[in-house]
Amino acid sequence: MEKENATPNPRRDFLKKSSLITAVALTPTAAIKAADNQLDERIAQAIENVPCSIEINGTKHTMKIDPRITLLDLLRERLHLTGTKKGCDYGQCGACTVHVDGQRVNSCLTLAVMNDGKKVTTIEGLANGSELHPMQAAFIKHDGFQCGYCTPGQIMSAVACIREGHADNEGEIREFMSGNICRCGAYPNIVAAIQEVKKGGKNI
Amino acid sequence: MNTFFKADEPLQRVDGKMKVTGAAKYAAEYVLPDCRYAVLVTSSIAKGRIKSLDTKAASNAPGVIAVISYLNAIRPPGYAADNEHPTEPATGGQPHRVFYDNKVYFNGQPIAMVVADTFERATYAAHLVKAQYIVEEHLTDLNKNLDKGVLPASAKKNPKSPLADYDRGVVDGYKTAPVKLEMEYEHPAEMHNPMELQAIVAHWETDDKLTLYDKVQGTQPTQQNFAKEWKLPPENVKVIAPFVGGAFGNALHNWPHETAAIIAAKMIKKPVKLMLTREQMFFMVGYRPGTFQRIGIGANRDGKLVGISHFSIGQTSSYEEFTESVLQQTRMMYTAPNVSTRYRILPMDVSTPIWMRGPGEATGAFALESALDEIAYELNIDPLELRIINHTDQDPERNMPWSTKYLKECFKLGAEAIGWNKRPLKAGTLSDGPWKIGYGMAVGTFGANRRSAKVRAKLFANGSLLLQSAVTDIGPGTGTAMVGIATDAIGIPADQITFQLGNSEFPVAGNQGGSSTVNSVGSAVLAVCDVLKQKLLEMANQNMPEFKSATLEQVTFSNGGLQLKGGSAKTTIGDLMKKSGSADLDLIEEAKPGPEAAKYSKYSYSVHFVEVRVHSITGRIQVTKAVTCADAGKIINMKTAGNQMIGGVTGGIGMALTEDAVMDHRFGRYMTKDLADYHVPVHADVPHIEVRFVDKPDYIVDPMGTKGIGEIAIIGVAPAIANAIFNATGKRIRQLPITPDKLI
Amino acid sequence: MKQFQYIRSVSQKAAISAITQEPKAKFVAGGTNLLDLMKRHVMTPERLVDINKLPLRDIKEENKGLHIGALALNSTVAEHATIVKKFPLLAEALNAGASAQLRNMATVGGNLMQRTRCPYFYDTTTPCNKREPGTGCSALNGFNRMHAIFGATPHCIAVNPSDMNVALIALDASVQVSGPKGDRIIKMQDFHRLPGDQPEKDTILDKNELITAVTIPASTLTHNHYLKVRDRNSYAFALVSVAAGLNLDGKTIKVARLAMGGVAHKPWRLTAAEQSLQGKQVSIEAFQQAADIAMQGAKGYGHNDFKLKLAPNTIVEALKIASRI
Structure with missing residues (x-):
């Protein structure tokens, strides 16, 4: 417990522990002092931030980041790839669905640093230049959305659903798309779009 | 007259490409230089006062720029003062004034806000703010306080208000009918839960010029609200919202988090972004109020309704009066000579509700259209036939002609498409192995407003x-x-x-x-x-x-x-x-709208037909088919209009079967407050839905002949499903949502 | 989220060492439950040891049984040809859980360690013995629709939320773990614990132990079904679920395996009910009798009273579907 009159400082406690195990040319006392006096934010961040390198839509990003940043927030807030949406932040809606090494995942429930060395595809990376991906075109054709907020997640999920081989019939599509909530309720149109792409037989 | 839109070749959405490529920008996605992140700290009690607020740890946390609360917040100059005559309750009240004082009016109320350089740091520091309270006893349980309802202020002032007590013919005339029933219906609070979390970026371009990138359903109503709150000329407030990620009513009101972000931006002199968490969405941006209804309905043996008495009480907050039109359909839909409606609200220690899709009408239709179904069985008359028997060619409430009404055509279209003739007359008689099969229908209506x-x-x-x-x-x-x-x-x-x-x-x-x-x-x-x-x-x-x-x-x-x-x-x-x-x-x-319009009663109509399967052993419920028909005037775009109808049915499936904002009244706090615990329908819950439009223009409403779709799409869906479940199982469930446990 | 140290481990030894050094350290693999809990400050580890780079992903047949590496993804296991063919209960249970995206992230080891979904456990403003020992159980007299009917105590009436665990216990699986004191094998039956007066402990795993694999012995079950009843048709936790496996010789039940989910603090094996079925002919009566036996000692807490009926119904239905009568 902190003493009554001591000013609580969570960063101080954190740095004290961290600097003991981090390869920073700084004694724990010096690190704490730096933080206490807010003398050098960079020194503190050198301890707090973690290096990582992720390929996103074909571009490699090498960064040192706060390990608390989720992949979703990295995309939206750091890289301004806002096509990936935050709908719940707890893996309960699917709006944040992206592909990591080809697999659909909820980007809100994975730390960015856990994706070091991986390849991420977001909705911005799905189309081939100005040519829409067949799933994007099918969503427009079948009106598979209204407000559009769940749409990038639905589309990323739908592409994976076909690639996984889970789009053989309406029932299977519905089951394997249930991780993507559409509150506007365009579900039947989304299912129709997926069926059309599946029937098109193209290698997506 | 104009011959409007070529329905056979509907336009594709003009913003479709932006939406499918991720290019469409929603409120939180505007990048402003030097923007900071704000995160709200909320109360953990439902009523009382903040005794102390410890912000030291939060202030010292890395990256924190400000910790803002009633202790230090600048006060919007337009905040209305407290009621000057405390003995006279405020009429209508006022929106919650965030960070105004130390009072707590509802659980989950914003009591402080942390502003930091990153989202992660702001979020963490927000958890370090600790409040101590002087707790007062709270009232949050509607069902235990039904006798405490009050007449809304507007009805007190104006006896002709649609919220005032209404009587046609003899009060409670249904009691004189040879066949009569009395029932009680309930539904819990339901949350709009649009997929986009409520979000705002607030930016003071200069000391008196404010720009808001905000999730709103009206840019100018929002502009006016904040111009008033900050005592600015309206033209100094700019509201940008070209894409809104769903709202269903919850962005028809401006909420505390918006003012909080504006306060923060003013205090730190930088743009501030604030996005609510999904949990916070359950506490401060409105909801469909939990409502209790009682219906008495009486008919002659031939099916002619003698009377309907309909009582409704819904919840509102202690500081701001919320009302909705629950009883309209009961007054105007059927020919009954004796109709009485009573609408009450109960102010409680909860946040203010707000209209949720098909607002009060969807609530009222659940009770009314269930009651129609119940008496149809009692009379041994097909429920569709019963509605035709009681069809009315002019508005019995206002004694005015309808502008247009093609309800009977909806009946016909829907009955054919669902195969209504397959419906067993006797409940609980059709099955497929362990699955009980049933059919149900119900009507919805909503004013064709302009x-x-x-x-x-x-x-x-x-x-x-x-x-x-x-x-x-x-x-x-x-x-x-x-x-x-x-x-x-x-x-x-x-x-x-x-x-x-x-x-x-x-x-x-x-x-x-x-x-x-x-x-x-x-x-x-x-x-x-x-x-x-x-x-x-x-x-x-x-x-x-x-x-x-x-x-x-x-x-x-x-x-x-x-x-x-x-x-x-x-x-x-x-x-x-x-x-x-x-x-x-x-x-x-x-x-x-011209003066001609005032001579008519103008409504859109919907009829929903559903087929359900209920597992006789496990109670699992599946809506296997739905046909939704609308008399919504001329349809401008069959594709987008059809999509709205499908969406309304989906919302109705949620209302009927899955959505339940459960409050633990010991804490006055919602316990189903994320999308894992509060169930909105998923893909697997929604069948193929057929849409049928009458597609006939109503030029009284407007020169295109349109009447409106969004609300009727959901109004009547929940009772259609409840009625189908009765048809399948013989179990009448009057308490939503109808979950498996109620059917085993 | 509270600040934490993030360490990527490349070897099992380094991972165990990294977790042993810090009393408030946690392993992270898929992260689907841990990050959720960290965001809500229900769990506040000071160090995360990322084990994703450890070579623990293999799925292989061993003595006609199965070895599943702890880091095998739920989706990989559910789709694995051998598992679909020989251990369909496991595949069905996995596919009944969460969503396709989450199954692509969640690992077998993480699923074993999944914590309860009790809303009071998740809400740091309410008392909860599991989250903060000694504060009381809010669910006991509160909103307990999802809660236990077996093995609960006044200290905690939460349930284990996993579907996979229900199948694993029915299949007599074991959990292989490795820790600073060496390796050990824990039977699935013993892995999760009842709340007793220490509901903060979900399992008997030591803090510094790492799950390395799950093994399943050869299965003789010829007829299987995993039946999950929930509040919507997908993507919801179980009200009640039943894993039913039978070895049938004609109409005679030679072996029966039954386990339930959503009813206790641990996956709930129905041993007495299994025994009652042994040697019997398949029939609704026999199934009903087994369900009655299974329900002995069940207790409702109000909102969850319906489970006293739903649970036996689901047992009967699962057996019915499994045996195809």
Whole structure:
């Protein structure tokens, strides 16, 4: 417990522990002092931030980041790839669905640093230049959305659903798309779009 | 009259490409230099006062710029003072004033806010703020306090208010009928839960100029609210919302987090972004109020209704009165000579509700349309037949003619499509192995509303047209509908027309709500196109000899040009403007409802038919088929309109079967407050849904003949499902949601 | 989220060492439950040891049984040809859980360690013995629709939320773990614990132990079904679920395996009910009798009273579907 009159400082406690195990040319006392006096934010961040390198839509990003940043927030807030949406932040809606090494995942429930060395595809990376991906075109054709907020997640999920081989019939599509909530309720149109792409037989 | 939109080739959404590529930008996605992140700290008690607020740890946490609470927040100059006469309760109350004082009015109320350089740091520091309270006893349980309901302030003041007590014929006349039933219906609070979390970026461009990127259903209503709150001229407040990730009513009100972000931006002199968490969405941005209803219904043996008495009580907050139109359908839908309605509200220690899709009407229809079904079984009359028996050709409430009413056509369309003749007359008799099968139907109605609106048109020398309106699009496809109306009116190809919306600087439009957008803004689009056509004709009269004496009636506007009817003379708009040496045309037109409209009762109608399967052992419920039919006037775009109907049925499946905001009244706090615990329908819950439109215009409502779709799409769905479940199982469930446990 | 040290481990030894050094350290693999809990400050580890780079992903047949590496993804296991063919209960249970995206992230080891979904456990403003020992159980007299009917104590009436665990216990699986004191094998039956007066402990795993694999012995079950009843048709936790496996010789039940989810603090094996079925002919009566036996000692807490009926119904239905009668 902190003493009554001591000013609580969570960063101080954190740095004290961290600097003991981090390869920073700084004694724990010096690190704490730096933080206490807010003398050098960079020194503190050198301890707090973690290096990582992720390929996103074909571009490699090498960064040192706060390990608390989720992949979703990295995309939206750091890289301004806002096509990936935050709908719940707890893996309960699917709006944040992206592909990591080809697999659909909820980007809100994975730390960015856990994706070091991986390849991420977001909705911005799905189309081939100005040519829409067949799933994007099918969503427009079948009106598979209204407000559009769940749409990038639905589309990323739908592409994976076909690639996984889970789009053989309406029932299977519905089951394997249930991780993507559409509150506007365009579900039947989304299912129709997926069926059309599946029937098109193209290698997506 | 105009012959409106070619329904067989509906336009694809004009913003579809932006939505499927991730290019569409929602409130939290605007990047402003130097923007900081704000995160709210909320109360953990439902009523009381904050005794102390420890912000030291939060202030010391890395990256924190400010910790703001009632202790240090600047106060918006427009905050209304406390009621000056505490003995007289405020009429209507006022929105919650965030960080105003140390009072706690509801659990989950914002009590502090941390502003930091990153989202992660702000979020963490927010958890370090600790409050101590002086706790007061709270009231949050509607069902235990039904006797404490009050008449809304507006009804007290005006006995003719639609919320006032209403009697037609004899009070409780249903009691004299040979066949009569009395029932109670309930549904819990339901949360809008749009997929986009409520979010705002607040930016003071100068000391007295505010720009908001905000999730709202009306840019100008929001502009007005915040201009008032900050005592600014409205033109100093700019609200940007071209994309809104669903709302379903919850952005028809401005909420505490918006003011909080504005306060923070003012205090730190930098733009501030604030996005609510999904949990916070359950506490401070409105909800469909939990409602208890009692119905007495009586009929003669031949099915003629003798009377209906309908009582409803819903929850509201202690500081702001919320009302909705629960009992309208009971007063106007059927011929019953004796109808009594009583509407009450109960102020409690909860946050203020707000209209949720098909608002009160969906609530009322659940009780009324379930009751109709119940008495149909009692009378041994097909419930569809019962509705036809009691069909009325004029409004029995106002004794006025309907503008249009094609309800019977909806009955016919729907009954055919669902195969109503397969429905067993006796409940619980049709099954497939362990699955019980049943069919149900119910009716919905909602006022065909229209407001005045203005649209700006810029016609360019290349023949392209730009239209602008302050209206928002929360999903129905407003831009698409407007482009459709314009292309049909002026003959410029749709891909040459741009409709810009979601900016308070554009011409006047109200909230997107109450199924009124197309009726209102569409009329203005039509009006501005009419003026453009007149101007183009004048140009042709003056500059093209062949058109010298042509009148509007003699000219066709199509393919981006003008052509003399029955002649070969034609010109493109671009050529005409060049020939005339005309600059770009730029004008604003207003359209408002005329006096003729007041002579009629104007409603949209829907009839929903569903087939359900209920597992007799596990209680699992599956809606296996749905047919939704609407008399919504002329349909501008079959594709987007059909999508809205499908969406309404999906929302109704949630209302009927899954959605339940459970409050633990010991804490006055919701316990199902994320999307894992509060179940909205998923793909697996929603079958193929067939949509049928009568598609006949109602020119009393507006010159396109539209009546409105968004609300009727959900009104009546929940009772249709409850009725189908009864048909399948013989179990009448009057408490929503109908979950498996209620059927085993 | 509270600040934490993030360490990527490349070897099992380094991972165990990294977790042993810090009393408030946690392993992270898929992260689907841990990050959720960290965001809500229900769990506040000071160090995360990322084990994703450890070579623990293999799925292989071993002595006709199965070895599943702890880092095998739920989706990989559910789709694995051998598992679909020989251990369909496991595949069905996995596919009944969460969503396709989450199954692509969640690992077998993480699923074993999944914590309860009790809303009071998740809400740091309410008392909860599991989250903060000694504060009391809010669910006991509160909103307990999802809660236990077996093995609960006044200290905690939460349930284990996993579907996979229900199948694993029915299949007599074991959990292989490795820790600073060496390796050990824990039977699935013993892995999760009842709340007793220490509901903060979900399992008997030591803090510094790492799950390395799950093994399943050869299965003789010829007829299987995993039946999950929930509040919507997908993507919801179980009200009640039943894993039913039978070895049938004609109509005679030679072996029966039954386990339930959504009813206790641990996956709930129905041993007595299994025994009652042994040697019997398949029939609704026999199934009903087994269900009655299974329900002995069940207790409702109000909102969850319906489970006293739903649970036996689901047992009967699962057996019915499994045996195809």
